[in-house]
Every structure is written in structure tokens, then in C-alpha cells.
Amino acid sequence: MGNNKYKLLVIEDESNILSFVRTILEANNYQVIVAKNCAEGKLMYSSHIPDLVILDLGLPDMDGLEFITYAREFSTVPIIVLSARTQESDKVSALDLGANDYITKPFGTEELLARVRATLRNNRYSAESGALAGGKYVLHDLVIDYDKRMVMIANNNVKLTQTEYNIVAYLSAHAGKVLTYASIIRTIWGSSDSGSIKKLQVNMANIRKKLGSKPGENKYIINELGVGYRMCDENE
Numbered sequence: 001m002g003n004n005k006y007k008l009l010v011i012e013d014e015s016n017i018l019s020f021v022r023t024i025l026e027a028n029n030y031q032v033i034v035a036k037n038c039a040e041g042k043l044m045y046s047s048h049i050p051d052l053v054i055l056d057l058g059l060p061d062m063d064g065l066e067f068i069t070y071a072r073e074f075s076t077v078p079i080i081v082l083s084a085r086t087q088e089s090d091k092v093s094a095l096d097l098g099a100n101d102y103i104t105k106p107f108g109t110e111e112l113l114a115r116v117r118a119t120l121r122n123n124r125y126s127a128e129s130g131a132l133a134g135g136k137y138v139l140h141d142l143v144i145d146y147d148k149r150m151v152m153i154a155n156n157n158v159k160l161t162q163t164e165y166n167i168v169a170y171l172s173a174h175a176g177k178v179l180t181y182a183s184i185i186r187t188i189w190g191s192s193d194s195g196s197i198k199k200l201q202v203n204m205a206n207i208r209k210k211l212g213s214k215p216g217e218n219k220y221i222i223n224e225l226g227v228g229y230r231m232c233d234e235n236e
Helices: 015-027 038-048 064-074 088-097 109-128 162-173 181-189 196-210
Strands: 007-011 031-035 052-056 079-083 101-104 136-139 142-145 150-153 156-158 221-224 228-231
Touching (some): 007 038, 015 031, 015 109, 031 038, 052 064, 064 088, 088 101, 088 181, 162 181, 181 196, 181 228, 196 221
Parallel strands (some): 007 052, 052 079, 079 101
Antiparallel strands (some): 136 142, 150 156
């Protein structure tokens, strides 16, 4: 990419984690700017307009969730949350406010880099056209043709109901990003009633059966337990 490096803003108050993340990213040719609290993060964000933000939620001055709300007011810059909080409710809140992904501490170098690559790539897709060239999404031997509303595996048509198709299309449009149960239900059914999660799970079980996923093997769609679902990315 020569000089045109991706610029990443890392907002993290623990200096050992901050320098670890910075070292990894710089070694992989990203330009890194850092902030140690939410206020500094907002300042760096508005003055540098980074390509991606890596955000710790437990900041000394404000909750990291406030940063997400602030950032989303005027931008879709992707945000990856780093969190020592493993409660599902924290992950769900961050994703519902507009974070693109989250990584739970402690995390490994490879995981961090893979999530950064996937998030930057997906953001490029959605920014360009909302879908890939020719209105198709391709993952391994799975092809989704948005114009024809068709899903094929190894050139065989997979017969999905309207609802099942809508779920698969929505997940594929945000491939690599965890979509919470609530956001899927809102998009597909427009509202949430008490039985919605059950309804989603039933549809999901049927989709996975039709896509030929065996239990425990997730070639296409991953269930992030208690949080939501994620369509795999081509590099997984």
C-alpha cells in the first residue's frame, strides 16, 4: 500500500496493553495513533479521522460506550471493542450502539490482526456499494445472488423460505461482524415480541440444515452464544 497506510486509533489506558497493540499493528504496516482516555480519544478521532478505532471499554474518565455513541453521531468508521468484561450484556450494548466487533482480553496477536483485517475489508465493501460487484456475495462454495434472491452451494440452488433468505442476506451484507439477536429481529420482522428469539433460532436451525452445516462445524454462520450470529469471512 506504499504510503497509503491505514490509520488506526487505539484508545486504551493500560500502558502495557497499549504498547503491545501498537507494536503489533506497526509491525504490520499500520499507522497508529493512541489515546489513554475517552476525552483524548474523541479529540484524536475528530482531528485525525482514522480508518479504524480499537477501543477499550474500561477507561478512567468515561465508559468506552460513550465514545461509540459520540463517534456514531457523525461517522461509520469501524470500531473494534477490546474488553476485559466478558458479560454478554456489555458485548451486546457495544454492538447495539454501533461497534463492529469485539475482542475479549486476553487476546492473541493473530486474532487481533485477523479482526482488524476483516473489519477494514468489510467496511470497504459496505462503503463502496453495499454489496459486491454484480450483487453477489461469495464465501467458499456459497454464493448469494442478491438480484435473484438465490442462494447456491457448489452450484446447487438452496431452497430457502423468504424469511430464511432475508436472514442469510442480512448476515452476508455484514460478513465478519457479529449481529445481535435484537438487530436481526428488528431488521427481519420489524419489531420484537417475546417469541422472536425462539423464532430466529428455529429459522437459523433450518438455514444451517439447508446449508449442510453439521453440528459443531460452522463453515458459513457462527453462533456467538448469548449474543448473536456472524457470517464467516472469506479468510476464516
